[in-house]
Amino acid sequence: PPGTPSYSVVHTKLSNSTGNSAVGTGTNDGEYWLYCEGDPDLLFTENETNTERLYGIPNNSPYVKDSINSYLLNGQHDAVNPAMKGTKVAVHYHLSLAAGATHTVQLRLSNQAPADMLPFDEAFTDIFSQRLHEADDFYRAVIPPDVSEDAANVQRQAFAGMLWSKQFYFYDVKIWLEGDPTQPPPPRERLHGRNHEWTHLYNADIISMPDKWEYPWYAAWDLAFHCVTFAFIDPDFAKEQLILMLREWYMHPNGQIPAYEWAFSDVNPPVHAWAAYHVYKIEQLLTGQGDRDFLEKIFQKLLLNFTWWVNRKDYEGQNVFQGGFLGLDNIGVFDRNQPLSDGSHIEQSDGTSWMGMYCLNMLTIALELAQQNRAYSDIASKFFEHFIYIAHAMNDLLVDGIELWDEEDGFYYDVLHYQDSRTIPLKVRSMVGLIPLFAITILESELINQLPSFKQRMQWFIDNWADIDKHMERMQEPGHSEHLLLSIVNREKLPRILKVMLDEAEFLSPYGLRALSRYHLEHPYTIELNGISHTVDYEPAESNSGLFGGNSNWRGPIWFPVNYLIIESLQTFYHFYGDALKVEFPTGSGNQLNLEEIAFALSQRLSSIFLRDEKGQRPVHGGVEKFQRDPYWRDLILFYEYFHGDIGAGIGASHQTGWTGLVANLIRMQSEEGQGQALMHEVTKMPG
Structure with missing residues (x-):
């Protein structure tokens, strides 16, 4: 098909005058260089199947796809290419840290060749800081200003x-x-x-x-x-x-x-x-x-x-x-x-x-x-x-x-x-x-x-x-x-x-x-x-x-895509019937709401899976104390595949932002900038 990419990739190792390592990659888009702070080991091999291991057929090269694994886990130092070239490479740092200590490794991908590059000078720090500010500016323009700090973090x-x-x-x-x-x-x-x-x-x-x-x-x-x-x-x-x-x-x-x-x-x-x-x-x-x-x-x-x-x-x-x-x-x-x-x-x-x-x-x-x-x-x-x-x-x-x-x-x-x-x-x-x-x-x-x-x-x-x-x-x-x-x-x-x-x-x-x-x-x-x-x-x-x-379950858990469609349908029903149709929410409570109010309440219930409750807990984290209380983890959100039908804990694939990312739409819908429920109605109503 038109536009299909084709790649011819070769890796080589160079060291520049700064004492840092650089890995060069040639592609159909030109040369790129991965700069690695310090002088780590670079483990080169070929991105080719190990036919001897899988099928008993001799390999064309001793350097195969799983050679890096063999080097690191099995101590087979001859598994990687000493000539420092190949179509696959890993950067191997040797670090010895005391309990509670941290160490930062800096890497940089660039199309500038080593002779022209000081990869980790002040410009590196400036660019890193600039990208953070740009991300902040981008989301500041996207996230409604009236949502809470917690909801903005989730969105x-x-x-x-x-x-x-x-x-x-x-x-x-x-x-x-x-x-x-x-x-x-x-x-x-x-x-x-x-x-x-x-x-x-x-x-x-x-x-x-x-x-x-x-x-x-x-x-x-x-x-x-x-x-x-x-x-x-x-x-x-x-x-x-x-x-x-x-x-x-x-x-x-x-x-x-x-x-x-x-x-x-x-x-x-x-x-x-x-x-x-x-x-x-x-x-x-x-x-x-x-x-x-x-x-x-x-x-x-x-x-x-x-x-x-x-x-x-x-x-x-x-x-x-x-x-x-x-x-x-x-x-x-x-x-x-x-x-x-x-x-x-x-x-x-x-x-x-x-x-x-x-x-x-x-x-x-x-x-x-x-x-x-x-x-x-x-x-x-x-x-x-x-x-x-x-x-x-x-x-x-x-x-x-x-x-x-x-x-x-x-x-x-x-x-x-x-x-x-x-x-x-x-x-x-x-x-x-x-x-x-x-x-x-x-x-x-x-x-x-x-x-x-x-x-x-x-x-x-x-x-x-x-x-x-x-x-x-x-x-x-x-x-x-x-x-x-x-x-x-x-x-x-x-x-x-x-x-x-x-x-x-x-x-x-x-x-x-x-x-x-x-x-x-x-x-x-x-x-x-x-x-x-x-x-x-x-x-x-x-x-x-x-x-x-x-590993999937539709016999009780909460799933975002169908909930989202129900919310949307209720809003459309409301924009036809208005206050002429009210039902109990919840059933048996005696609390009569119109369908737009019910849609809004459902969107809040779904969003609350990720938001801190009155005890500072996030239902999505369930009983995982590390995620609930650790200051380094408690505000980091996992968008699971589906959620416990009674307690809201995340279940299934833990990084399925995918359709669970619809919570971002729901948070916007609840904001003043999103005009409450109006945005979704504007999307769903007929043209004209």
């Missing part, structure tokens, strides 16, 4: 963590399947193994990682959330990332977006359009100018992806989508990514809801683009109508008795569909039943009136589609244009879902919303299939099952 580290999580990622699937010509051939089974359908995929880019320590590979839906935070500090990078996933050497020719390297064909929730519109609107809000060229590029490619979803994931053509595990790993009774052994399949509440949200995101973008190019009005009509089909499928009884809404419980469930056409709801109260809240938007009649062809087609559809009022609601305020609410969850169902969601004995935690109701702590859900019993119970911390490696 800055969240933004910094996003920047730190960038990584060069290189994966050529074709070479991986066929094998490196300089290495022994791989087993023939690899040609038909993992990712063999993705031979077009060639990745060689700087990409935002979920966690460079534990997950040093991109995940498409994680990355979409990353970009919504990146938009506040580097909107150009955010736009580049979203476009990158849709380029020909990433997106499959059939329109699927690659999931992650373990299995590119897995299915992630379709949040790319949502993220793209948010990045567009955030940049527009902060700079006064939205990048329409970016939005148009994204929209054109996402038409392919939307078509892939409709053609591949709608099992029986009824607008009920299966999708698979959809990023929620072990949330289901079964591994939703695998076919059931008896041929049954699951009609997924969340899969269908995600597609409803996708429709509305694409409708939003199409209407934004139609303001300057009326050709987009027709495709906007398509997404309006498709959303109504999906909303109907979610809420009305279909053939074979499929009904995702449970009238008795006031909740959405997955439905198990047996081969003999019998169906049974899988009554697990999980995030799966809350995701229908995500599919919501508001149409302003003022905008619709500017697009006559869209208005005409929409009116015809309204006149000819029975029961459309179940999925669309009108509101006219004195002195304002008419609003149209499109939502899977209508006015009748919304308070019933919120009653469960905002119950502290169910989803509502002191630190946000749990992914699985606490109800299942004492009431595990069990179903038997083919003589095998399957159970889901409440697990607020680590998973007790081995599904998806066992």
Whole structure:
């Protein structure tokens, strides 16, 4: 692909007149030098596989990839190249420190050659100090001035963590399947193994990682959330990332977006359009100018992806989508990514809801683009109508008795569909039943009136589609244009879902919303299939099952991305219903709040995971006294993958700033500069 970097790297050692060591690196971008204070040992080797150790095949050179390890740990001093050259080098300092003592090592990377360089003179100190001041100035411009010192510290580290999580990622699937010509051939089974359908995929880019320590590979839906935070500090990078996933050497020719390297064909929730519109609107809000060229590029490619979803994931053509595990790993009774052994399949509440949200995101973008190019009005009509089909499928009884809404419980469930056409709801109260809240938007009649062809087609559809009022609601305020609410969850169902969601004995935690109701702590859900019993119970911390490696858990902990989307949805509902709709918060408290107030309260609960409480403790640190009390550690924040459903302690990958970095957005939303909840509404409301 255009712009793919190629490197030819050779290291050599020189010493300059200052007595410091310098390591020279030649690349296609010119020469760079790493200056090392003092005279440490420089351990050179080649960045080549140790074939003798792995395969019993003699090495081409005695200096191989793991030679530095052999030198340091095994005392094999002949493992490194005495000629002081190679394609890999380590700087080895010998230090002897007394108890409690410290020692600082200074390194400097520069394109200035040793003859022209005094690497650690006063200029070094000045540059170091200047960079610190520049960083302070940058974050001073980004962080609202009215947030507390503690919250500003958390927000800055969240933004910094996003920047730190960038990584060069290189994966050529074709070479991986066929094998490196300089290495022994791989087993023939690899040609038909993992990712063999993705031979077009060639990745060689700087990409935002979920966690460079534990997950040093991109995940498409994680990355979409990353970009919504990146938009506040580097909107150009955010736009580049979203476009990158849709380029020909990433997106499959059939329109699927690659999931992650373990299995590119897995299915992630379709949040790319949502993220793209948010990045567009955030940049527009902060700079006064939205990048329409970016939005148009994204929209054109996402038409392919939307078509892939409709053609591949709608099992029986009824607008009920299966999708698979959809990023929620072990949330289901079964591994939703695998076919059931008896041929049954699951009609997924969340899969269908995600597609409803996708429709509305694409409708939003199409209407934004139609303001300057009326050709987009027709495709906007398509997404309006498709959303109504999906909303109907979610809420009305279909053939074979499929009904995702449970009238008795006031909740959405997955439905198990047996081969003999019998169906049974899988009554697990999980995030799966809350995701229908995500599919919501508001149409302003003022905008619709500017697009006559869209208005005409929409009116015809309204006149000819029975029961459309179940999925669309009108509101006219004195002195304002008419609003149209499109939502899977209508006015009748919304308070019933919120009653469960905002119950502290169910989803509502002191630190946000749990992914699985606490109800299942004492009431595990069990179903038997083919003589095998399957159970889901409440697990607020680590998973007790081995599904998806066992290092991820959606059966009770708090996850930021879905909490963020719920907050956003509540705000959108508020901007339609206003104070006309209030519910108890928490359920049973008698405390009536409107939905914007509830959204704000949820954002505060999520932020409080990282902030000092009344005892000076940060819930994120849990019971780790070193982090809670040590003055050198207590203000350093780790942005974990997910959080304990009851106490808010960080769990899972500990450096997953990734989507947990959304806390930076929430802190801004709570500030006066962010106009309270207004910013998120400005991002989510329809154009016009």
